[in-house]
Amino acid sequence: MSDQRLPERRGFxxxxxxxxxxxxRASGHRADGHQLDRHDPSGHAxxxxxxxxxxxxxxxxxxxxxxxxxxxxxxxxxIWGGSVPPLLMPVLLTAVYATLMLRWRHPFGxxxxxxxxxxxxxxxxxxxxxxxxxxxLHAVAARGPVRRSxxxxxxxxxPFAIFSSHAADLGSPGSWAAFAGNLVLWMLLATACWGVGCxxxxxxxxxxxxxxxQAQAAAAAVQAERMxxxxxxxxxxxxxVTIMMIQAAGAKAVLDPGQATVRAALExxxxxxxxxxxxxxxxxxLLRMPDADPAALGNSVDPLAAGDRQPTAADIDRLVRxxxxxxxxxxxxxxxxxxxLDPSVGAAAYRVVxxxxxxxxxxxxxAATVLVRLRWSPMLLEVEVTDTEHGSAPHxxxxxxxxxxxxxxxERVTMVGGMLEHGPIEGGYAVLARLPRPxxxxxxxxxEWQAA
Numbered sequence: 001m002s003d004q005r006l007p008e009r010r011g012f013x014x015x016x017x018x019x020x021x022x023x024x025r026a027s028g029h030r031a032d033g034h035q036l037d038r039h040d041p042s043g044h045a046x047x048x049x050x051x052x053x054x055x056x057x058x059x060x061x062x063x064x065x066x067x068x069x070x071x072x073x074x075x076x077x078x079i080w081g082g083s084v085p086p087l088l089m090p091v092l093l094t095a096v097y098a099t100l101m102l103r104w105r106h107p108f109g110x111x112x113x114x115x116x117x118x119x120x121x122x123x124x125x126x127x128x129x130x131x132x133x134x135x136x137l138h139a140v141a142a143r144g145p146v147r148r149s150x151x152x153x154x155x156x157x158x159p160f161a162i163f164s165s166h167a168a169d170l171g172s173p174g175s176w177a178a179f180a181g182n183l184v185l186w187m188l189l190a191t192a193c194w195g196v197g198c199x200x201x202x203x204x205x206x207x208x209x210x211x212x213x214q215a216q217a218a219a220a221a222v223q224a225e226r227m228x229x230x231x232x233x234x235x236x237x238x239x240x241v242t243i244m245m246i247q248a249a250g251a252k253a254v255l256d257p258g259q260a261t262v263r264a265a266l267e268x269x270x271x272x273x274x275x276x277x278x279x280x281x282x283x284x285x286l287l288r289m290p291d292a293d294p295a296a297l298g299n300s301v302d303p304l305a306a307g308d309r310q311p312t313a314a315d316i317d318r319l320v321r322x323x324x325x326x327x328x329x330x331x332x333x334x335x336x337x338x339x340x341l342d343p344s345v346g347a348a349a350y351r352v353v354x355x356x357x358x359x360x361x362x363x364x365x366x367a368a369t370v371l372v373r374l375r376w377s378p379m380l381l382e383v384e385v386t387d388t389e390h391g392s393a394p395h396x397x398x399x400x401x402x403x404x405x406x407x408x409x410x411e412r413v414t415m416v417g418g419m420l421e422h423g424p425i426e427g428g429y430a431v432l433a434r435l436p437r438p439x440x441x442x443x444x445x446x447x448e449w450q451a452a
Contacts, residue, residue: 061100064131065093075126089127092117097132103139111136111152118159121166128163130186134193141197142204149201153194160186237280245273264325271322312346313338313374313381316353320372323357329369330357336376344416345435349374349383352420352433355409356385359429368428381435388428406431 069090076083096117103110114129114136121128137156141149164182168175252266320332341349353372360370368387375382406422413420418435 057101060135061097061132064100064135065097067131068093068129071130072127076124077126078123079125084124089120089124092120093129096129100132100135103136104143107136107139107143108148108152111140115155115159119162121159121162125166128166130159130163133159134190137190138193138197138200141194142200146198146201149194149197153190156190157183157187160190241273241276241280245270245277248273261327265327268322268325310343310347311350311354312343313341313349314346315350316372316374319350319353319357323361323370328357328361330372331370332372332374334374334376336374338374338376340438341381341435342416342438345381345418345437348412348416348418349381349433349435351412352383352409352431353385355406356387356431359406360385360387363429377437379437381437383433383435384430385432386425386428386430 072089074086076086076089078084096113099110099113111133114133118129118133133156137149137152140152144152161183163186164179167182168178248266248269252263252270255263255266317332320330323330356372357370360368370385370387373382373384373386375384406420410420413433413435416435418433420431420433422429422431424430
């Protein structure tokens with residue numbers, strides 16, 4: 001079978017990282033597998049709250065503009081004896097105060113702009129834009145570090161001192177006392193706004209710590225559920241598989257010497273049970289230790305009941321021989337020079353063949369003809385399994401409900417950086433996995449040491 005025919009076959013399903021991401025988006029699923037409800041009332045409520053928050057912020061900025069315009073009184077005289085155009089100060093006020101809508105994202109930049117604009121009183125003495133400066137100071141205290149917010153508070157003494165000097169008319173009797181009193185009042189107002197911002201900052205920090213505690217509690221609940229699931233799997237599945245293995249071993253012990261075919265079938269059942277129990281224990285360890293390395297766990301549990309290691313591409317031959325002993329017509333072909341693979345990639349290749357052979361026996365029976373082909377290239381390992389459904393599956397096997405084996409297999413292949421394609425062909429079914437090979441050359445001595 002050529003490399004070009006399989007992707008062009010009609011009805012094939014491509015599963016890779018980009019393909020699955022588009023499928024998640026189209027089907028309304030997040031990347032982590034949780035379903036998104038396009039009509040989720042909570043999402044609609046969140047958008048409504050953000051919209052109302054924006055409207056409220058705009059109203060606050062508009063109110064600050066109105067306050068500054070009212071306190072101004074339209075006195076346009078400058079320190080040079082002239083006057084500014086009638087609309088100049090309102091237009092400047094509108095443009096500068098529009099930046100207050102960005103004060104939550106850029107608090108220090110907006111505060112600097114308001115601080116400079118407040119110094120316009122040096123040109124137009126009766127124009128004292130203070131409301132925007134106080135709003136920006138509140139945002140700095142609510143969003144920025146304490147030291148920088150204190151520096152911003154102290155810097156407001158400059159424009160407020162100029163405001164106070166204009167109000168006190170320095171040089172007249174008692175003007176310095178009036179200046180000091182006005183400056184204290186201005187600084188009390190600024191300190192009040194700064195204090196409210198600091199309270200908002202502290203509340204945000206407490207909310208963040210609360211979210212962290214909730215996340216830790218959720219993780220603890222997930223771990224507790226994992227432990228509960230592990231216990232149930234051990235109590236139910238392990239017990240059932242153990243009984244199956246015992247019954248197969250007992251039946252094999254009472255067989256007549258001439259019943260070689262039945263004995264071989266019982267041996268396959270018994271060995272499959274041993275393998276299933278080993279993989280079950282490995283999955284239980286993953287459930288109990290979610291942060292553990294699966295490859296490390298594979299070193300302590302034998303999924304093949306033949307050695308302390310994960311399955312690799314080298315074990316595919318043993319898997320094919322076991323399937324042949326069960327009565328299926330399976331052949332293995334290899335093209336190219338086999339080489340080292342990452343442990344996760346080797347396990348993925350083994351699982352591709354294992355799942356494909358299971359599906360072939362389920363749908364085609366033991367008389368199905370299956371071809372397993374491994375194509376080795378410098379950058380890829382292609383695992384192709386094709387079967388023709390010439391047999392008939394046993395009733396007990398054919399009646400099994402369809403599962404999610406290929407979907408789970410696609411996830412496994414994608415996680416190691418590969419791509420899985422599967423679909424019907426003429427007279428049967430085909431599965432093709434493209435798996436990456438390591439780009440760094442591995443020493444043969446290291447490979448032999450790992451195998452040992």
